[in-house]
Amino acid sequence: MKLKALFIAATLVLGGVLLSGLDAVHPFGVPGDVAMDEYFLDHAMEERSSENVVTSIVFDYRGFDTLGESAVLFTALCSVVMLFRKGRK
Amino acid sequence: MRKPLSLVARTVCDLFAWFLIIFGVYVIIHGDVTPGGGFQGGAIVGSFMALLLVAHGGDRVLEWVKTSIYWIMLFVGLMMFIGFGLRGIPEGAFFYNFLAVPHDVAKTMAHGLIPFSGTIGVMDIAVGIEVAGGLTVIILSMFRGIVLHDFADSRKETGHDG
Numbered sequence: 001m002k003l004k005a006l007f008i009a010a011t012l013v014l015g016g017v018l019l020s021g022l023d024a025v026h027p028f029g030v031p032g033d034v035a036m037d038e039y040f041l042d043h044a045m046e047e048r049s050s051e052n053v054v055t056s057i058v059f060d061y062r063g064f065d066t067l068g069e070s071a072v073l074f075t076a077l078c079s080v081v082m083l084f085r086k087g088r089k
Numbered sequence: 090m091r092k093p094l095s096l097v098a099r100t101v102c103d104l105f106a107w108f109l110i111i112f113g114v115y116v117i118i119h120g121d122v123t124p125g126g127g128f129q130g131g132a133i134v135g136s137f138m139a140l141l142l143v144a145h146g147g148d149r150v151l152e153w154v155k156t157s158i159y160w161i162m163l164f165v166g167l168m169m170f171i172g173f174g175l176r177g178i179p180e181g182a183f184f185y186n187f188l189a190v191p192h193d194v195a196k197t198m199a200h201g202l203i204p205f206s207g208t209i210g211v212m213d214i215a216v217g218i219e220v221a222g223g224l225t226v227i228i229l230s231m232f233r234g235i236v237l238h239d240f241a242d243s244r245k246e247t248g249h250d251g
Contacts, residue, residue, distance in 0.1 A: 049192040050121040050206035058126065059209045059216075063174060063184030066212070069128070070167055070219060077163070077223045084234030 093146035102144035109137050113221070120213030121206040127213040131220025138225045147236050156229055159222040166219025173208050173215065184208075 026032045040057060050056040058066055093099060116123070116130030141150050177185030188207030190198065195205040204210035 046192045048186060048189045048206050048209060049195040050209050052121055052123065052126075054124075055121050055126050055213065056206065056209055059212045060184065060186045060189075063212075066216065067170070067174065067184075070170060070216065073220065073223050074163070074167065077227055080227050081230050084230045 093149065094144050099144050102140055106137055106140055109140065110134060113137070113217075117214055117217030118210070120217070121204055121210040127216030128220050130213075131217040132224060134217070134221035135224030135228065138228050142228065142232055147232055151229070151233065151236075154229065156226060159225045159229070162218050162222025163226065166215045166217070166222060169215035170212055170219065173212055177208070 031037065040053060040061065044050065044053045044056045044061075048056045048060055050060075094102075113130045113133035116125040116133060117127055118130075120126035120130065138150075138154070174184045177183060177187050180187040186207045186209065188203055188211070189209070190205045190207065192205075198205070
């Protein structure tokens, strides 16, 4: 019972902290800082001569994200193969 | 689940499976100029195996499919991707685009084998190979798991305490 009260108190405190943080979030649909967006739109074509700006962001400016995406795919594949492998005995 | 579809459905799938592959490869290698890219094209190529499994049934497809080829595709794609990322380190940074040609230079050049966007196009191909192999392995192993499950119901029991 005491643990339950502790959990409820912790939930309330954490929820209060997170809800109070909502003030700092900028409004939906209004970009906070457009400097990076404008840089990509202006320079992606000239620097990398790729007509598809999205691909130049995905594979060049933010290659780390794509590396993580590959890691996610590999992890999913390993878990699927482990789940469905033969010889459960 | 494991039985093939009718002759008409099988013939249509035989006809269109190859166009599916060609479309997927088109999406992969035109990743730097058109919408799409490596992941999307790889998913299109990977759905080829799902089409074959549905149309021809598991018995016939699993007989001649070698899963190791798709594992090799997965690792080759991943190593190409990481290798091109590491190759950028001597030029400046991890994932630095060392092959890219600036646009004003590219306008005066003739087309070569490597696209003007440099590693963007090459990494598209790498990720396309990786995703095609990986999704095909996922489809095949899930299908094998389903077939195993079907066997467990339909065949006689092989003993639980062995």
